[in-house]
Amino acid sequence: MKLLLDMNIPPAWVAPLAAAGIGARHWKDIGRHDADDREIMVWARDHGFAVFTHDLDFGALLHATGASAPSVIQLRDEDVRPASCAAWVIPALAASAAEIEQGVLMTLDPRKQRMRLLPLVR
Secondary structure: OOEEEOOOOOOOHHHHHOOOOOOOEHHHHOOOOOOOOOHHHHHHHHHEEEEOOOOOOHHHHHHOOOOOOEEEEOOOOOOOOHHHHHHHHHHHHHHHHHHHOOOOOEEEEEOEEEEEEEOOOO
16 A cells, blocks of 8 residues: 655655555646645546545545545544554554555544445535
């Protein structure tokens, strides 16, 4: 599994994800800081990455386009620093690796996780 960290996710996530065997790159190392969500989604899809974000717009894009890739993982917590939430996020990612590779919209918060297979259809 490879994760593309959106600009609203701290770059500090790269190290704990790598330590857990999860490949990760931060968008700041790849593209423009002001790139729109569609550009990030296309890059992630074309390079085999899932998008890891705090932004709900990526889920809306999946719904609007009916895309089957990339997977989007939405982190829903007030504090998205790895020191605050890596202890529960990384096990959830590891447990869902097969689904993330297949294509999902996944929402993670401290109390629960939700997952919908892609494409999202009405």
